[in-house]
Amino acid sequence: MIRENKLYDELNVGDTAQVKRVCTANDLYVFAHASGNLNPLHMPDPDDDQTEAVAPSMWVGALISSVLGNVLPGPGTLYRSQSLRFLDRAHVGDELTVSVTVKEKLPDSIVAMETVVTGRGGETVAEGVAEVLAPERKVSVDMEDLPEIVVQRHQHFDEYIRACEGLDPLVTAVVAPEEKESLGGALLAAEHGLIRPILIGSETLIRQAAKEAGENLGPYEIIDIPDHVAAAGKAVELVHEGQAGALMKGHLHTSDLLREILKSKGGLRTSRRMSHAFVMDVPGLDHPLIISDAAINISPDLTTKVDITQSAIDVARALGIETPKVGVLSAVETVNPQIPSTLDAAALSKMSDRGQIKGGVVDGPLAMDNAMDAEAAKTKGVTGLVAGHAEVLIVPNLEAGNMLAKELAFVAGAEAAGIALGASCPVILTSRADGEKARLASCAIAVLYRYWQEHGQPIGVRLAEAAE
Template sequence: MIRENRLYDELSIGDTESVKRVCTANDLFVFAHASGNLNPLHIPDEEDKDRTEAVAPSMWVGALISSVLGNVLPGPGTLYRSQSLRFLDRVHVGDELTITVSVKDKLPNSVVVMDTKVTGRGGETVAEGVAEVLAPERKVRIDMEELPEIVLQRHQHFDHYIHLCEGLEPLVTAVVAPEEKESLGGALLAARHSLIRPILIGSEPLIRQAALDAGEDLGPYEIIDIPDHVAAAGRAVELVHEGYAGAIMKGHLHTSDLLHQVLKSKGGLRTSRRMSHAFVMDVPGLDHPLIISDAAINIMPDLVTKVDITQSAIDVALALGIEKPKVGVLSAVETVNPQIPSTLDAAALSKMSDRGQIKGGVVDGPLAMDNAMDAEAATTKGVTGLVAGHAEVLIVPNLEAGNMLAKQLAFVSGADAAGIALGASVPIILTSRADGEKARLASCAIAVLYRFWQENGVPVGSRLAEAAE
């Protein structure tokens, strides 16, 4: 939108302009960062979805007046001299406000006196006052769309998954080799949030030293002293067979040592499905979680393996409450090209989904990354369908592509990544030493939600909705 200002001589007493604005949680977070005002009354509690009483700071309301003066009347080039304000009511997230400014008087030296008022949805006055401004000195036209977008580093999807686990029994989890403070700390953090009940398997002296390094108390937790990592992983698998553990969590050992025991033909946790890995990404600015598979286990999967990878990724999405996951099968281009094998696999997966060989989601491919994630890019390239521009699950051609994509989102775009291995009889929680606390908690929460879905056939959210009815 192009705005043109009004000079002193173009203003008349009584000139009035109004702008409407809805208060959002983002507004309050941005204002808190910009102002440094961290009063908890002004910051929404995203973990308590029923909480609506966060109060907008009064000076945020006042700033809305300056936006109308600077953008509309008199417009670009306006400078404040003074502003008086009386605050008569409070504003909450979701309230629609009307901000009105009127020319009250014109004084010498380009000074303009403005009546200013902010009213709520019902017409009640929220704030009122008088501003003195210097009118613009020259004509200016600005494009209101040019301001760079702010992407908030918020991870509301992970917060939601952790919240969904409240009230569920902690998932008994065999933690293999938690022998340094990061891996041990992640397990105990999840235990404090009642997500898991950890059984610590590994070298007891190293585990206790890790607890000492991290300042943790091991009193409430069971420790099984098995120094050898392969043997410790084997004992974790046995606990699952004994019905004592419902998940396994990787500690400070090589992933291959853990998976060797999980994938044993005799005594392992194999199912009919090929084991694969999924990253669940909480990407700032994206209004849905993004699942990327497989970025950690299958190096160069063939079509048969990709069928299992795709089905497992869909299952995770279903467990997280996505009703009909939109799955984009990635390649470098969005057309089938026999010289690019991944496009052939993508086309086959798409048709297999149409024929019911892959269930529970909508699968389309090949798609390039741009037209999988951006609706405008898909439209520009003429790519149509339910998935184009709206993918919630991305199936990558190989491990290298998936790993690079996931790490780009994490280390460049500020995403958090939760990792889980699928295809065994129980979820395998895979965390990294580079993971932050939220990612570690989310990995455990996703395992809890996935295990609930395995056992009940419906996501936790559906059960909660039924209970509410």
């Protein structure tokens, strides 16, 4: 949007302008960083649904400068003074109307402006008088030419954890939680009511890890099996017996756990190939991003990719994405017989069209840019429902997926939760590098996926029906 200012001689008493602005949580985070004001009253708390964060009064006052500097008098305006009285409070979600009116033209290009900010129901939040120095020359400014700010927070994971409130904890067999990180993740999820852990492994090492972490194991069942393979076998047995509804990897090799899960006799095999899905909470992205498979299938063939894609769609639906948009990645967006992943991508896309893959919209091959960025897709002439809007990314092989997920985590500030799919129960795979939020989110995703399996609909539908 191009804005042109008004010079002193062009201004008249009574000239007025206003802008509207919705107060968001991000506004308060950015203001806290810029001002250094970390008053907890002004910091949104994702775990507190009852208390509204109060917008700092000086943030409200700063909105006046947006009208003065952008609209009236506009670009080139300089403040001389501003008086303010704060009569009410603004909160996250409030739409504020900021108005300025020329009150008096003073000598030396100085203009007195009445300033008012109104909020909910038209109540006055702030009022005062500004004295400004009017612009000295005509200026036109493109108001959209401004670098973007990405606030690094993980609201999607917060939503998943909140969505599990009121559900019974998922009984989870935790295999070899024998050092403080893996044990701590399980107990943290238990404290949040997400899981009820059964701890299987060396009782000596589990208790030693608890002592190091300062944890109390009193409420939790421990099954003493020092051998990791045998411990994994016991966890699988508990699922068969109906005593556990999920598995969680502790301090053992993933291959040892998977070997017991995938046994042809006594394992947890289903008709679907087992695969892994990273659920990424990427700052600045308005939806979760699911990447599969980056942990189990090294170099999947087309048949395996069908199962990988279907499982990724299922977990997306369990998280409330009604019809997931799935981009099948390659290096290019056209089919090239010299690049096998483009052939697989094209086949998966057509299989989705024919109903062989259900519940989502699948398109490929897509390069990363035109899968995620609408402008890049438009520039390259790539059309369709998925191009520029992918919510699920199917990668060519484990190496590509693992690098993509870790680049998002360690370069773009994303949090990554992980779940293995295709067994008869969800399998929670966490890494020692995971933070608390990622560990909690992995457990929450398992709970939500299990709920979706049992009820045929995501938890969000139940919550919406209850609200009605």
